[in-house]
Amino acid sequence: MPRSTSLxxxxxxxxxxxxxxxxxxxxxxxxxxxxxxxxxxxxIAVPPLLQFSPTLDNFREVQLRSDYLLYATNSIITSVLxxxxxxxxxxxxxYSMAFFKSRRTKDILMWMLSTKMMPxxxxxxxxxxxxxxxxxxxxxxxxxxxxxxxxxxxxxWMLYSHFKDIPHEILEAARMxxxxxxxxxxxxxxxxxxxxxxxxxxxxxxxxxxEAFWSLNLSSAKAGTLATLIAxxxxxxxxxxxxxxxASLLAIAPIVVFGWFSQKQLVQGLTFGAVK
Amino acid sequence: MAYLQLHGIxxxxxxxxxxxxxxxxxxxxxxxxxxGPSGCGKSTLLRLIAxxxxxxxxxxxxxxxxxxxxxxxxxxxxxxxxxxxxxPHMSVFENMSFALxxxxxxxxxxxxxxxxxxxxxNLGPYLQRTPKELSGGQRQRVAIGRAIVRAPKVFLFDxxxxxxxxxxxxxxxxxxxxxxxxxxxxxxxxTHDQVExxxxxxxxxxxxxxxxxxxxxxxxLYDRPANQFxxxxxxxxxxxxxxxxxxxxxxxxDLPVGGFVGLRPxxxxxxxxxxxxxxxxxxxxxxxxxxxxxxxxTPEGAQLVARQNSRSSLKAGxxxxxxxxxxxxxxxxxxxxxxxxxxxxxALSH
Numbered sequence: 001m002p003r004s005t006s007l008x009x010x011x012x013x014x015x016x017x018x019x020x021x022x023x024x025x026x027x028x029x030x031x032x033x034x035x036x037x038x039x040x041x042x043x044i045a046v047p048p049l050l051q052f053s054p055t056l057d058n059f060r061e062v063q064l065r066s067d068y069l070l071y072a073t074n075s076i077i078t079s080v081l082x083x084x085x086x087x088x089x090x091x092x093x094x095y096s097m098a099f100f101k102s103r104r105t106k107d108i109l110m111w112m113l114s115t116k117m118m119p120x121x122x123x124x125x126x127x128x129x130x131x132x133x134x135x136x137x138x139x140x141x142x143x144x145x146x147x148x149x150x151x152x153x154x155x156x157w158m159l160y161s162h163f164k165d166i167p168h169e170i171l172e173a174a175r176m177x178x179x180x181x182x183x184x185x186x187x188x189x190x191x192x193x194x195x196x197x198x199x200x201x202x203x204x205x206x207x208x209x210x211e212a213f214w215s216l217n218l219s220s221a222k223a224g225t226l227a228t229l230i231a232x233x234x235x236x237x238x239x240x241x242x243x244x245x246x247a248s249l250l251a252i253a254p255i256v257v258f259g260w261f262s263q264k265q266l267v268q269g270l271t272f273g274a275v276k
Numbered sequence: 277m278a279y280l281q282l283h284g285i286x287x288x289x290x291x292x293x294x295x296x297x298x299x300x301x302x303x304x305x306x307x308x309x310x311x312g313p314s315g316c317g318k319s320t321l322l323r324l325i326a327x328x329x330x331x332x333x334x335x336x337x338x339x340x341x342x343x344x345x346x347x348x349x350x351x352x353x354x355x356x357x358x359x360x361x362x363x364p365h366m367s368v369f370e371n372m373s374f375a376l377x378x379x380x381x382x383x384x385x386x387x388x389x390x391x392x393x394x395x396x397x398n399l400g401p402y403l404q405r406t407p408k409e410l411s412g413g414q415r416q417r418v419a420i421g422r423a424i425v426r427a428p429k430v431f432l433f434d435x436x437x438x439x440x441x442x443x444x445x446x447x448x449x450x451x452x453x454x455x456x457x458x459x460x461x462x463x464x465x466x467t468h469d470q471v472e473x474x475x476x477x478x479x480x481x482x483x484x485x486x487x488x489x490x491x492x493x494x495x496x497l498y499d500r501p502a503n504q505f506x507x508x509x510x511x512x513x514x515x516x517x518x519x520x521x522x523x524x525x526x527x528x529x530d531l532p533v534g535g536f537v538g539l540r541p542x543x544x545x546x547x548x549x550x551x552x553x554x555x556x557x558x559x560x561x562x563x564x565x566x567x568x569x570x571x572x573x574t575p576e577g578a579q580l581v582a583r584q585n586s587r588s589s590l591k592a593g594x595x596x597x598x599x600x601x602x603x604x605x606x607x608x609x610x611x612x613x614x615x616x617x618x619x620x621x622x623a624l625s626h
Contacts, residue, residue, distance in 0.1 A: 169358075174374070180349060
């Protein structure tokens with residue numbers, strides 16, 4: 001006999017609300033995707049068109065007008081490098097804070113977080129001047145350094161809370177088993193912390209990818225990222241909705257695909273539990 | 277020369293002096309138990325020997341070699357942790373072979389050693405499982421197996437049984453004792469459970485506040501405690517300790533002013549109220565089958581436990597007399613130092 005699921009009013013309501021929120025969140029993205037395949041006339045048509053013959057002209061236009069591939073390459077290079085560099089700095093910091101806690105560890109963590117509380121614009125002038133004097137304006141290296149530094153507090157915090165969940169006796173057991181520091185890190189901490197490293201890395205990749213403030217202010221034609229490309233489509237002559245949508249879609253596509261494939265790591269990173 | 281020597285070991289945590297100049301010599305093959313109340317420093321002392329904490333003074337010598345400044349990985353010691361600390365991402369086989377693999381032992385030899393240890397510990401069928409898929413008792417055995425395969429110089433156990441239920445604890449205790457007899461390995465075992473200490477140890481080290489109170493065989497500690505703390509820590513139920521003023525003066529006792537009298541429960545026997553040196557009222561009876569524990573309160577306010585090897589028809593509230601085995605009584609001064617060691621009848625008989 002098939003199990004009869006009772007459709008209680010609460011369940012129906014919950015389902016409706018969940019669908020409603022999901023659609024609401026998805027709507028701008030869906031609309032963006034639709035608009036990207038319309039002509040400029042169709043894009044501003046009132047009432048909005050839902051049926052139309054899709055065109056790829058906008059994408060062609062975006063590549064012709066502003067060299068999408070250059071911006072995409074810049075985005076990939078800056079976000080990947082700043083994530084790797086950030087992990088290389090944050091992982092040892094989080095390791096020592098989680099496993100060799102001192103009396104000031106909590107204060108250091110709070111201090112790191114407090115640096116995120118100042119609005120970025122407050123540091124704009126000094127950072128700009130420093131970048132100018134060291135020849136890092138409109139260079140990928142300059143952006144990598146700034147992205148890394150601005151993500152570092154979050155990375156240390158995330159890794160710290162992941163590492164804290166790893167019972168320190170396991171690392172001590174490895175030490176007793178004769179593991180050197182390097183072996184302890186590679187054979188025990190890395191496999192156990194992989195979920196945390198992956199989710200931290202992924203988050204920072206997304207943050208760097210989406211970063212607009214610093215890339216708009218510190219870069220332009222040479223090192224500009226996709227965020228600067230999109231910004232260039234809002235011009236004094238007005239907005240070109242279809243081209244703007246196409247550029248935006250191109251800008252978010254790589255990170256969406258990446259996020260889709262790393263879902264498993266993300267979930268693992270969030271559910272890693274105790275061993276006992 | 278002793279196998280493992282501790283010379284004036286010191287440890288500070290901030291301002292707190294956790295270990296206060298410990299001197300101890302341990303012979304090869306000995307089973308040593310560190311016992312004491314929580315916070316006495318027994319686990320810290322073990323971790324200092326393991327190299328998981330750094331010493332703030334003193335020297336550690338193992339097999340003629342100074343290991344004070346050596347990292348854990350170079351000391352050739354194996355440790356079984358309270359939480360087992362198995363590598364959750366490795367199978368039982370990988371857990372047990374990890375140390376040998378790091379030491380670059382030949383894979384065939386590793387397989388052989390792990391399989392032998394698995395046979396001893398009945399882990400054969402579980403070698404391919406991960407720790408997650410094992411019960412608490414099995415995880416404990418894997419942790420022990422991980423130590424055995426290495427054949428280290430010294431085994432260190434940090435309260436290994438405290439996460440097991442009572443039945444399994446008793447069983448594993450027997451297994452550890454058997455294992456020690458078979459392997460003859462030098463072992464240091466930390467516990468707060470004095471029954472474990474008494475049943476496993478060749479010698480027991482009683483610690484309090486980072487200091488050694490007494491070192492001796494289990495029966496030495498039981499029969500000839502160095503002070504009131506050891507006397508009361510070893511033995512269940514605890515030794516009865518009564519202020520000298522609550523007892524009528526006894527011939528031949530030279531009880532210091534403010535001193536105490538210590539009596540094991542088996543050295544008190546019940547008698548009709550008019551006889552005996554003390555009288556009191558039964559407050560509680562614990563009939564354990566083979567023996568009965570009788571809790572008696574005296575009018576002077578002393579609380580005493582008597583043990584008798586027979587069943588009792590007494591009930592709570594009954595008036596009783598207490599006969600003291602005067603020969604067996606220990607006397608302590610006001611600071612708890614022993615001034616007279618009682619002669620237990622068992623000890624006198626041979």
